[in-house]
Amino acid sequence: MTQQAPSIPTPHRRARFLDRLDAAVASLTDAGEVTRIACDLLRDDLRASRCIYAELSQREHESSSFGEDQEHFTFPAPAIRPREFSDAAMISLRAGLTFVIENTETDPRIAASRESYRQADVQALVCVPVPKNQPLAAALAVHSQEARHWTPQEIDLIEQVAVRCWESTVHLATLQELRESEENLRLAMEAANFGYYAYELGAPHIKISHRFARIFGYEQTPEDWTFDRWVEHLHPEDRDGILDVVQTSELHNSSIEYESRIFPAGVERTEGNVRWVWLRARYSHRESGRRYRFGVIADITERKQAEAALEASRREAYRQWTELEAIYQTAPIGLSLYSADEFRYLRVNDVQMGVIGLPQDQIIGRPFREIAPALWPACEPILRRVAAGETIRNVMLEGELSTRPGQHRYWTVSYMPVRGEDGTIRAVGAVIMETTAQKRAEQALIQSEKLAAVGRLASSISHEINNPLEAITNLLYLAQHTEGLPQEAADALILAEKELMRVSQIASQTLRFHRQATKPTWVTAVDLLKPVVALYQGRLTNSNLRLVEEHRSAEPVQCFENDIRQVLNNLIGNAIDAMKNVGGRVLIRSREATDWKTGRRGLRITVADSGSGMSETTRRSIFTAFYTTKEINGTGLGLWISFGIVGKHEGVLRFYSSDRPGHSGTVFSLFLPRYG
Template sequence: MHPLGPPVGSEDDTVRQQMAQFFELTSDGIQFLNRDFVITFMNARALAILSPSGEVVGKNIWESFPEATRSDLPYYESYTRTMNERVATEFEAFYPEPLNIWFHIEAYPSDDGIIVFFRDITEDKRKHEEFRKKSEEAERQRAEIEAVYRTAPIGLALFDLDDYHYLRLNNRQAAFFGLKPEEVVGRTLTEMAPIPGLRELFDKVAAGEPIVNFPLEGALVNDPDEHRYWTVSYFPVYGADGTVTGITAASLEITNQKKAELALIESDKLAVVGRLAASIAHEINNPLESVTNLLYLAKTSQALDDAQGFLDTAERELMRVAAITSQTLRFHKQSTSPQAITAEQLIASVLSIYQGRIVNSGVEINLRHRDARAVRCFEGEVRQVISNLVGNSLDAMATGGGRMLLRSREGVNWTTGERGAVITVADTGSGMSPEVLAKVFRAFYTTKGITGTGLGLWISKEIIDRHRGTLKVRSREGLGTVFSIFLPYEAVTR
């Protein structure tokens, strides 16, 4: 029987023609196979898809394959089952050369054999494979990001805006509190970190203002007696409508670094005191010798007026000793609150300690002060900076004397527009080469051999940075060096 039904002219001719029209118009390829697996009919779509295989109508679909390899064909089992068991089968299979096509195939039993509907799904497969690969890549990246987030050496957290509850945090952030992340989720910021001013910082971020590299210090709920230090950055999280929906936080704990830095600062203070010891002893020894002589003269004097004059002079010498002692005692004393002091007072207090060394070295001091306004700062720290610079200048002129210029004036930080005091320490000493100048503020770098610690200028810059100021240097080998300090008038506000 014809695969499309009865011959032309029968009463079913219209039906046959409709079926033929359907077979030709459908987007599926259609094959009829007789019981010997010979292709008896292919519609236009099937012929177009299988055209690379050449003429196939009238051929057995297995004849080009050795019998030993037929069971390896992707459609052999399904076609055989449909043919023998008279059941419909549906499957997907890849047809290799010369087609290189993925098909979705449906096989149905018929009176004369089987009818096969097949559709080219190569593009769908390609898109599916691309989607699968992208999904796998996205999952891999998500897993990598999650691993980085979880094991990052800095604390990471996400907060809501409702009293700043922890929504998510990594292991490092939870370790600040000695807990696991799941033990912190749901708790509030101030519950875990009752640090003054921290909530106000979050309020700013919630209003859309990022906080970047902010120095935070205080105690946490798990150890209220330990003072700790962090560098923190807080950023607003925006929703699709542009409103802030949360806050992300990145926190790097620098407690150990801070303690080491403070220890180095204390170490340098001791080193400075050691370097000044000879000068201080000389400064005290001279007036004490004078006092001894004056007391002897007063004791042996026959005239009361002369004795009174000797005693008055001795008193002045003792007051000088007392002043030197007072300056020495407070030289490195760290106050817990800032003080207002002028640049002239800071310079004078340093020179009083170095007076003996200045005289002995033959260095001429040239002073000029054009700014009488006080700077609010930690005077002990700033005095330490000026002492380092004066000491280094004296070292640079140790062999042949020279001139040291000490200046103060009003200046402006042109980056911020803030006004402040500019203190200049310049000398006519040996100067520095470009190579030395490039490393001058590096910790432990020194040109003084075993007599230097390499900490003085590094710590000096750290101190000035903490006062929101700047420390700059200019130098030419053989021509001298100029250090310039800028301190805002309100260098420290609390």
């Protein structure tokens, strides 16, 4: 038989119960304590055996079972577990409907679970699911140990308490999450060295954090922080710009982000005390119409100092780099950088590009052995020693480069390893000084000394020969005037006198040819050429060569005649050599002429041969010192010295040559200006 419990009195009494409940839990911050007190008050008010509030765990959501074990729901023993309510009960709860049992012994809905109710000593119950109209999350159950009729007022009260328990739980959980979030935010802000502020536009003061105050130099957080106080700390040079940013932000409700300088409180306002801050803020609008600005601030002085130091370091590094680059590119010596493995060109300066004879883009990346194959056998062991860490200085090298064939050159080179930050050898550096000019000058000096020695010897011989020649001439004269001399003997003496005069003439010409003049003299073309031609008369005859002379100028020119004879000697000798063993003609002409470049008047002497002519390579190098086509018999200095002699006379030495079959030959033209 169902027991009729005393009904809840009037709605006023129910309202007083709810007020008493609100008062009992108003100061509580623990959700479990709130639900426990609510259940105790409701149990006592309804004279029930027990009242239980339990939340559905995540595992219950997944398994669709309301309760897996006792500790999930803190049911006091011997409470019935919700999973034993029966399927009908769970369907009702999940549908958001209050499940009511007045007699567990007779209710057919729980027939399969009746024994569980008996063991839990439950004869009647009301179970309210919360929240309503949402997925099942918790339930409030009121048990009675006796069968009982639950009035609508009782059920309504239970439902109201269940809702209040749920709302309190959610509210307190939200507050707890908010407190934890605020604490986490505070810890994160402190860890990031951030301060923050909150400002209601139009309010007299701005709420700032302790870290915010410390950034501005305050040990204690001011309660009366204002926007004007903020502006006072700004650097004068930044103030107007920041005020414009803030005003624009307020006008458009846009976010703010800027970096600025400030002067902290309590310090002298000098550049040495400036601090840098970074600030970011945004606006928030509340339903009440109030506008707030929330922002964070950080002291970025160390970062700015690091940036300034880095920029200064960068500028200094750039300055040093530009200086070194300028030195590298303008140094009067060749500089090269090779890779440490295959010795490929990594860098070359302008001088070294000139040495190699190629532009930079045709050098970089190519191996040394390809640029200078003739030098590679000598350089390879040196480069490998340097790549192993050895520095080698003042290596003397000579040879040809593939880019400039036919030019034998000389260099003094120093090699050194270039190491990386880790100490490993990354490249091989080379300092190259071309000494070709010095070498050729040395050889020219030696040759000049040899020529001078030969000249002195020739002069000495000529002088010594003249003495016995005079004696022999006198004896021949006496013999010719001997009485009774046979005609045959007289003829022989006449021939001997002629040949002796030839010998004397050759000796005199040799002495004249090698005598060094101290000042220029006036001399005609014939006078310049006569001694030279006389020296080669024998070679011309023996080589089956025909000499043709055409002189159309009798006007003298002022020159160092022996130097010019040396030039003519070289030109005529080269012409004879060009027709060696083949015969031909040597043509020598002299005439009045005008230099077409300068307009000066003077003497032009041309020496032409009908030899085989010169190749393109020979024509390019004809005036280069030590360049010769005569193999062992040539020094390569004749035309180089001749070019210099003509230059000292402010004259011009030109040539034309052709190696075409049937039209071959070479013509040299010497122009000497006439002064006075």
